[in-house]
Amino acid sequence: MRRLPQRAGKDMRKYYMLLNALVLTLLIGSGPRLAAAADAATIVLAKGFMFAPTAITVPAGSTVTWTNRDQEPHTVVSENGLFRSGALDTDESFSFRFDKPGTYRYACSIHPQMVATIVVQ
Amino acid sequence: MSVDKTLHTRRAALRCLAFGSAGTLFTLAGGVFTPVELADAHNAALPGKPLFVQISDTHIGFNKDANPDVGGTLTRSIALVNALPQRPSLIIHTGDITHLSKPAEFDLAQQLLSQLRGTELHTVPGEHDVSDATVSEYFTRFGQPSGNRGYYSFDHLGVHFVALVNVLQFKPGGLGTLGAEQLAWLADDLKGRTASTPLVVFAHMPLWTIYEPWGWGTGDAAQLMELLRRFGSVTVLNGHIHQIVQKVEGNVTFHTARSTAYPQPAPGEGAGPGPLTVPAEQLPGMLGVTSVSLQRHPRALALSDATLAAARG
Numbered sequence: 001m002r003r004l005p006q007r008a009g010k011d012m013r014k015y016y017m018l019l020n021a022l023v024l025t026l027l028i029g030s031g032p033r034l035a036a037a038a039d040a041a042t043i044v045l046a047k048g049f050m051f052a053p054t055a056i057t058v059p060a061g062s063t064v065t066w067t068n069r070d071q072e073p074h075t076v077v078s079e080n081g082l083f084r085s086g087a088l089d090t091d092e093s094f095s096f097r098f099d100k101p102g103t104y105r106y107a108c109s110i111h112p113q114m115v116a117t118i119v120v121q
Numbered sequence: 122m123s124v125d126k127t128l129h130t131r132r133a134a135l136r137c138l139a140f141g142s143a144g145t146l147f148t149l150a151g152g153v154f155t156p157v158e159l160a161d162a163h164n165a166a167l168p169g170k171p172l173f174v175q176i177s178d179t180h181i182g183f184n185k186d187a188n189p190d191v192g193g194t195l196t197r198s199i200a201l202v203n204a205l206p207q208r209p210s211l212i213i214h215t216g217d218i219t220h221l222s223k224p225a226e227f228d229l230a231q232q233l234l235s236q237l238r239g240t241e242l243h244t245v246p247g248e249h250d251v252s253d254a255t256v257s258e259y260f261t262r263f264g265q266p267s268g269n270r271g272y273y274s275f276d277h278l279g280v281h282f283v284a285l286v287n288v289l290q291f292k293p294g295g296l297g298t299l300g301a302e303q304l305a306w307l308a309d310d311l312k313g314r315t316a317s318t319p320l321v322v323f324a325h326m327p328l329w330t331i332y333e334p335w336g337w338g339t340g341d342a343a344q345l346m347e348l349l350r351r352f353g354s355v356t357v358l359n360g361h362i363h364q365i366v367q368k369v370e371g372n373v374t375f376h377t378a379r380s381t382a383y384p385q386p387a388p389g390e391g392a393g394p395g396p397l398t399v400p401a402e403q404l405p406g407m408l409g410v411t412s413v414s415l416q417r418h419p420r421a422l423a424l425s426d427a428t429l430a431a432a433r434g
Binding site: 048049070071072073075079084085086087089090105106107109110111112113115 | 185186220221222223248249251252253254291292293294295296334335336392393394395396
């Protein structure tokens with residue numbers, strides 16, 4: 001597991017450029033790994049005091065990025081302690097790479113009514 | 122304050138806050154805490170000895186439309202407390218000191234709060250104060266009195282004060298939580314205290330359910346009430362919801378304080394419990410602090426809520 005930088009700064013943009021290049025390469029290349037690569041930049045939004053989508057399924061090795069679109073800060077905290085973002089202000093992001101299959105429930109620690117799930121296959 | 126055109130700007134409106142009261146002063150009278158408007162506290166003698174002022178939800182670091190100058194409104198709230206004719210010796214901050222738990226926000230908050238003259242500051246964390254990835258910034262600065270547990274108690278003028286934490290063991294989808302360990306500690310802390318000892322219990326999130334869909338309550342508060350029930354005078358003070366809600370249940374008076382930063386919607390109005398942007402001229406009336414004073418005969422506490430608009434704004 002690897003924590004990515006919390007904020008989408010220059011490094012983050014470089015990372016995404018590389019990621020896009022990788023996706024493109026794989027798109028041109030072969031079939032089976034396509035889904036994994038395409039999902040590698042899965043975005044979940046925190047908007048209107050909800051995570052959207054509230055449940056997604058991604059292949060192992062995928063990185064999920066959460067972006068806060070509310071005027072109020074949110075956090076992304078896994079129920080089992082695997083990952084925990086700091087407070088994300090408006091338009092800030094947090095990313096986490098899921099290597100192991102399983103069901104990961106998480107919530108916002110500032111608004112615990114915001115709950116959602118990532119299923120890793 | 123003289124009226125001029127600059128009053129129509131938000132900044133001027135905020136400057137105007139300096140002349141209003143920003144809190145609630147609590148006095149203890151006849152075993153019951155009674156709130157008194159801080160604005161009134163400036164004009165008339167309060168019943169009893171000033172006990173403490175409650176400040177809440179200062180949200181240092183917040184900079185959006187609902188109040189682009191939360192440092193300014195806190196400074197004005199502090200000036201108001203400092204100007205009280207009889208200054209209380211305690212200040213209680215019921216959490217959300219900062220907005221994003223950033224070191225720079227805590228530094229600024231501490232710098233501003235240090236301008237409270239001759240008073241002792243007691244704090245509990247809000248969920249915004251423990252939202253850093255390592256949950257360490259609050260405890261680095263305010264953890265000492267509690268051995269980094271967050272909850273603690275102390276005595277002052279014959280009143281027993283209990284500081285509780287209900288923002289750490291959050292349950293997904295649930296309300297605030299005190300937890301078994303903290304409740305066991307409190308049972309032990311209260312054991313042997315006479316029922317006539319006035320209690321002040323403070324925590325960030327409401328210790329009774331105000332609105333469950335927004336998490337405005339504490340899931341295991343019923344167990345807390347069991348421990349408090351035998352006492353003749355209990356005052357439960359909270360923040361979190363940025364508006365005053367009060368309830369009396371037996372000998373227990375519940376009271377939530379205003380924020381010094383920005384208002385929030387009434388329970389269930391709108392998408393969620395976020396900052397409420399109001400016309401600039403309405404903002405001062407929605408920010409404030411709470412004062413508590415102590416009456417000896419009969420022994421009781423009096424609460425006073427005051428807004429930044431109440432006096433000369």
